[in-house]
Amino acid sequence: MDKEIQDGQGDSEITQQRSLPSCPEGNVNVCSYKWPKISHNGTEEVYASCIAGPHHCWCQYTNSEDLDMVSKLAQEAGQTQQDKIFPETLGPGSPCLAQFSSDQQWYRAQIISRVDDAFHVLFIDYGNESDVDVENVRSLPQGLLEKAPQAFLCSLSGFDESKGSWNDEVYEVFNNLLVDKPLKLTVLNMVDHSEATVPQYAVDIECEGAIVNAAMLKYWKPVAKILTLIDHSERETFLQDIQTESNVKQANVSKVNVNTCMYRKPNFSNNKQEEVYASCIVQPHYFWCQHTKTEELSRVTELAQEAGQTQQDMTFPETLGPGSPCLAQFSSDQQWYRAQVICRVGHAFTVLFIDYGNESEADVKNVRSLTQGLLEEAPQAFLCSLSGFDESKGSWNDDVYDDFYNLLVDKPLKLTVFNMDDPSEAAVPQYAVEVESDGVIVNAAMQKHWKPVAEGCVSIEHPEEETVLRDIQPSSMTPLNVSKVDVNACMYMKPHFSKNTKEVVYASCIVHPHYFWCQYDNPEELSRVSELAQEEGKMQQNEMFPETLGPGSPCLALFSSDDQWYRGQVMRRVDDAFCVLFIDYGNESDVDIKNVRSLTRGLLEKAPQAFLCSLKGFDESKGSWNEDVYDDFNNLLVDKPLKLTVFNMDDQSEAAVPQYEVEIECEGAVINTLMEKYWKGLDTDHALEGSG
Template sequence: MAQPSINSRSFRLFVTHVDGDGHFLKISGQVDHQASLMIETLFDAARDNLEKGIGAVPPAAIHEGVICAAKYKDGTYYRAKVINTNNLSTGLVGVHFIDFGNKDIISLSAIRFFDNYDPMFLELRGQATEYYLSGVMNPSGRWEEPHLLKLQSLLCYAEYSATVDAQTRTLPIISIQFKGTDLSSHLVSIRFGIALPLAKQEVLLLQLSGENQQLANFPPSYANESPTYPEHVPFLINQNFPSNPASTMRIQQNASLPFNGSIQMAPSMIGQRLLVNKASRNPVNLRAPVRQPQHAPATPPINVSTPPPNIVAAAKPSSPKKSTTYKSRLLEANSQHKVFVSYSEEGPELFAVQLVSDAKKLQDMMDEINKRPHSSLTEPPMIGTVCLGRMSGDRIICRAIVMNLSGSQCKLFFVDFGDTEMVSYYDIFDIPEEFVKPNVFAMRFCLSGVKKLEKGPHLNETFKQLVNGKVLTLKVVAPEGPPLIQYGELYLDNKNVLELLMANMKDKLQFKWIEMLPLGSRQSVLVSYVDSCIKFFVQLSDKIDELNAVMEAVRAHCENSSSPGELPVGAACCARFPDDNNWYRARVRDTRGNKVVVVYVDYGNEQEVEVSDLRTITPDLIKLPAQAMKCALKGYENKVVETKTSNQLEMLALEKTLTAHVVGILSSTMVVSLTDESVSPPLDVARKMTQLSQPRSSHEVKATTPVRKDAPETFSSPESVSDDGHKKSFRREKSFKEDRRPPREGNEEFQPRGGSFRGRDSKKNNISN
């Protein structure tokens, strides 16, 4: 793209990203409409092959500077430049999305090389150009998060008239017309910043750019980010999906720099903030130069009344820095170890082990951590921050890494145990350096030969029952897939756990599970059970008749058979639902003396029933796959579960026929938007819930309630009965991941959420996912 001439300094800029760079604001945007559209067209044509894995590469092929396709958190591929490979051994790569300006950390599995694709992917330059905003600065030397979020929401994904006011060694300085006024003047008027003469801004940026050249080779370090679970090879952490690539974990460089008439530069520290934008994309068709990103560390307050001197003071030696990440460990192939399985929720595909020989070291460290006073974080947490976090169950404090941010909650990965949990910001603490240095005690493994097993919840449950609380022998084997996780064989009392699982699966009649809907598809569904916005179940509308026929056969079978007695965990069976005394297909999830907890596989809810309410199942009754499909509502998948929103979803969706649009897939859950097309105009469920959550003023005009065109399709289910004042108990999930805590002891009731919104009197106990 061509540099605008000195006589043509005004142009149209489509803003894609806003960042703070020390005292100044950095704006990223697109100016070439045709090139942007061409890139989108190229990706449309290549999408299928990208999803099939064409262009996937081993870790050895990844190096900094290479241009590739990278799947962002919205499930879409964009062009990116690899900018950091420090954590390549853990399957994580730092990238810069060159057409949008944001940076992120993604898993190696989300990268595709362009060797087998249209050469235009590599011939077209990056479309995101960076500029400094003219005439405004933050005197504190750092743009605070609320201000940046506000600016992001005001500016991004819209087109503005921009003028080049000056040119620095690195980036142009521009002014932007915002709603008929100068953007910088507007920011000063609302006290987002203070005015700064252009001449002084040029001098300050000239000093900063000169110092940055001395620090150009300082390597940034990226912390761990969330993993996905492609094929059978699990990654180390879970990904969450914002709406677009500019809504990313923003990388900001911060340094504490004194100012005494000069600017001292120190090695930059990379920070990240989550910026979410929902504005639509509208590229423009003018040209401006493409420049490689230059990063300047943040600076402290500057006395703008007197210009800084021309001589720059020498940088002072920096104090020793705290380690920014924990050290993992690899066990040698063919070695054998006595281990505990500390995390098994995701079955044999992804579990964590602790060495028995490390038990005392771990206990000593945990004792030392928990007996000390703890200090709150001195700065807002970032993705990848090492810290201490308090577990919600037993309230002990453990070593952790911040994986995601959500309001006052953070998603923590507890490195010594292998599980994740949403934790309040007030339960997150600074970690002393001495606790960062020891290697993590939990190592993540995949069971060797797991491809031979039929995947499903029953497999995970059986694996958990076999290994939890046991001392096992682990034999480390060579990787059976991409070397992003270790593989091993487990032995329990000298018996291969894989063989035990295979025998267990072979001896039982098992349900097949209906396949998840393809990403991007739309399907008519019936919402059969609502637990929360991140855990509800739907059935395909076109399978309802088949299901009803099976239910009739189940009823006839159960009325003419007797209870088989206690069944093992994972067994397929038929079970009576106490509230309506009807029989349904089910699977045993847990045993509790004379009672068992069953999952009604066609509806999604769980219930504790008497052993006498169980019946065996026949091969004919399991031919139809289990119909319940687990979903999370788009827009709520990263939010902490609230009773209010769960009740709203139940009121708007339970046992209604809606249109589901699959916008994401995470583990065994479909992220969907729900639309009620039986009313006029069609009702978006999530949007209606947002409206219901907003406070109404006394004089506000109430919206007219849509009138249904016809009554929703109904049918008998374990949830379609009146509460009649009966008290229901149910479990609220704290995060998208299932609860990692062991099941509670005692006589807990397991009752499903009722089908009636107003009929519930109380919600006390929990049911596990």
């Protein structure tokens, strides 16, 4: 059996998501496969075959004889001639045979959705998903249909998603605990609220004598009672998680659309204290507050439930665009809430719930038009930004997110609105505010986490000697914020490495000691990314997609020199071309708008294979390089295996991606030391004499 599909890697990573798309109600094909052979409260020996997170992982029986027999039958059945009519009979939940592109083998599958000439399928004996061309699906013989799936969907018992959430570290830790290890699993019950198209089971897992459920407790963040209706406890990673959760293909948060103003503005007076609760906390520059008077909210909620029961006008979803108001059903509680469309991806909308501030994905069948009464009621929540901290003049340190959250959550707050934040590019009004919590002025308490940009700090300039990088104008990095146009700059994962640990790398793009890119010495992963990029680049372009792109947006782009597709990040647009940064290499190029494509989730979730570096020990504000450094630095690094140690992120870097201060060793020599002879420190004493 192909290793990639067993481990949930390769194509399967495209769909290692936290929840599967829901299946339309009443689809008889959902239950066409038998349910897995599960004994409640009995211990099973299993392996994890596809790991997304504690609430969504697949386990496979250790008994490989049945799996081998199923695989053999599948290969035989896959060789039959396709009935041309068969693909047209398939809908969400339908069972079929599908060919997995990575190994050209046939496997049992279940349809999740169809997009143009491809099906998105779930491989029910493993748990991974993939896109499969309509030509590569076959009908199942009865014998394969009657055999129970060899894998089953699990959720770690003891963690109610409506009452908390996981922190960011859990996913890697959970994966490392389970992957490639024999596990003892006890099924406690079936998860009633699961929206997966297959049964999901609440389980206890034991691995190497340790109870995994207990080990995961330290990564669980319970939600305070005031926030239980809507899950918005993910704080600084809120937007990133929502996009990971809801978008198979990535989409931009659009700027203000004419429909954005169809809801009334919130009711409050400038410079007057309001009593509020924080309903959705991301960070000091992006959080939502809700009025403490719940009578109005209750009335709006009651009207929303009534309006949501009406029959949907089938043409209504087609009238919706970014900024459009609507009613949307929140999947976690099946209740209807007022919402505003952010974007549409396939058969789903990403919406903002305007009475709370959180976002979610809603299927097109789960949106309704608003009654005039609901449209005229002012939103019960409003978007805030802590006054006194200009994002163009500084940034927050990493400790701010937890401290800010703990100061606000589940507490009555006194809030004063000073003004509307004009530079905000959010799709709703945003207000600069002062907040008081338990007698503490939160604005003052946050001062210790604020890092002002040093005066006189200049943009990094890159010499023109290095031709692989053309016209680089790195845009300023900003903290993760839903309301920023370049929020997508943070949508690629950060590179994988440990501080103060040596990594073997190659220099992939060399400009000078303060700006060069290094690439992991992992050609297998790079090849896998490249292969996926070529496949996805051949898909037909959505003509509207280029219009959604702004600085920082991820995309696929065709490199003109070799006509190959690579993952890119938009730097800027000039007329009918984008200047893009190829994030797996570090070079930039101009790409025609017709040669960009959207990214599937699998490519979006794979960490960049290259990262931006700056040689440690040389402060640009205190010196400069002489002209000989460029050639010598290039010759020392190019085409050689390097040992690189990352010390920290360069906070002052104005690049559009994270930049890391590093030490490099090449052929036994420390490059930082060798470069000292090219460094010219500022002669401060001489400068003072000259000014006297």
